[in-house]
Amino acid sequence: MAITKQHEYYEKRLEALLKDMPFFVEKYVDDKLDIRSPLTLFNYVRDYKEFFQWLMAEGIVKCESTKLFPVELLETLSLDDANNYFKYIARKKYKISKKDDETKQIDAKTVNRHKSSLRSLFKYLTVESEISEGKPYFERNVMAKIPIKKVSETFNERASKITEKIFIDDADIEFLDYIQNEYEASLSPTQMKYFKRDKERDFAILSLFLGTGIRVNELSNLRLKDIDFTSKEIRVIRKGGKKDTVSITPSSLQDLNNYLTVRNERYKASDSENEYIFVKFYKGESKHLTNRAIEDIVYKYTRSFDKRMSPHKLRHTYATNLAEQTGGDIPLIMNQLGHTQSDISLLYINTTREKQRKAAELLDQRRNRKTE
Known part of the structure; x- marks a missing residue:
């Protein structure tokens, strides 16, 4: 399995986080490290830290620090206390922007992730571990009584959410043109200095997302040897460390080459x-x-053009355009995006329904003109 920069990065962050964790969490991570990615385990352990801190803050558990958190108290944790914790998580709010006070409530999927992470730990402590005479740390698993409510959405609803957050029609082309020709007009002298230094690099990043549909981690891990100018392809490391080859549009390849010259x-x-x-x-x-630096680059330019978008939204934009241009060729879309399930690729075909609706309206105008 190929080791990515992201893998190494989260291994280090996980190692640092574990210094404040009790021994049983360290053992859990050690036993799971070959099964789950460092990123997943880092998020899980961060959830455990928040859970322990809440129990201590509420006076449910008397303990000086998360490092000294007693495992035996998890066995006697009441169902009411467990439910109250997830109510606390569900009602949390976070700031959308540093510039204003606008907040947003944690969504149901995030709550489910907190539930999944704690269910995994409690299952380990009550079923999968052995500490003496073949027995686990304890046997009562209160988290097994906590249901995970599936977030139910129709296919059309999921597709509609994608459409609302991406570039549609030719907006992606207009966006790139804006960065090339208009963006600098809004900059201060200091901002202009850095923009001119980084223009080719930043433009290549934006163009590559819109010309390949790769993920941010796949882009950040690209090395010089991964570009094949002859075949117009790049080699990437997919999820799980799998190597893959992706086609790149000629214009994006040229943008990449422009950056490489400087x-x-x-x-x-x-x-x-x-x-x-x-x-x-x-x-x-x-x-x-x-990855974070690349995300910030995408946020900066997309916010200036229209609305703040993530690299993943640029990936969605590419996928939607690919679906339209290929007539919904599912195997091709799956291969290009690295999907393992066809239903994910089908979402991008659904996002073209807005364009179909507009086309139907344009066709109907012919009838209206005839009757006038």
Whole structure:
């Protein structure tokens, strides 16, 4: 299995987080590390920390720190207390933007993730572990009584949500044109300095998302050896460390090449084939551009053009356009996006229904003109 930069990054973050965790969580992670990704385990352990802190803050558990949290108290945790914790999670709100006070409530899927992570820990402690004479830490599993309410949505509803959050029609082309020709007019002299330095790099990132449909982690892990200019393809590392080959549009390949012509000089980067493609200049040397940095780049430019969008929304935009241009070729869409299930690819065909509706209205105008 290929080890990605993201894998290493979350391994380190997980290791740091575990320093504040009780011994039984450390044992859980050690036993699960070959089954679950460091990212998943990091999110799980972060949930456990919040859970322990809530129990301590509410006075349900008397303990000086999460590190000293006693495992035996989880056996006697009441169902009411467990339910109250998930009510607390469900009612939490978070700020949408740092610039204003607008907030949003945690969605049901996030609540379900908290439930799943704790159910996994409690199952481990009550069923999967052995500490003495073949017995687990304890036997009563209160989390087994906590239902996970499936978030039910129709296919059309899921597709509609995608359509509302992506570029439709030719908006993706207009977006790239805006970055090339209009964006700098809104910048201060200081902002202009950095924009001119990073313009080719940032534009290549945006163009690559819209010209390949790859994920942010797949883009950040691209190395120089992964580009094949002849076949117009790039090699990526999919989820689970699987290697794959993805087609790239000629225009996006040209945008990438434009960046590569200035990459070494502008960022003091090496042209060794194993070097990461997307880098930054930091403290006098070239550094790998992280997932977070790439996400911030996408947020910045999309917010300036229309609405704040994530790299995943650019991936959705590409997938929707691909579905339309290929007449809904499901195997092709699955291969290009790295999907393992066809129903995910079908969502992008559904997003074209808005265009179908508009087309029907245009066709009907012919009839209206005839009757006038």
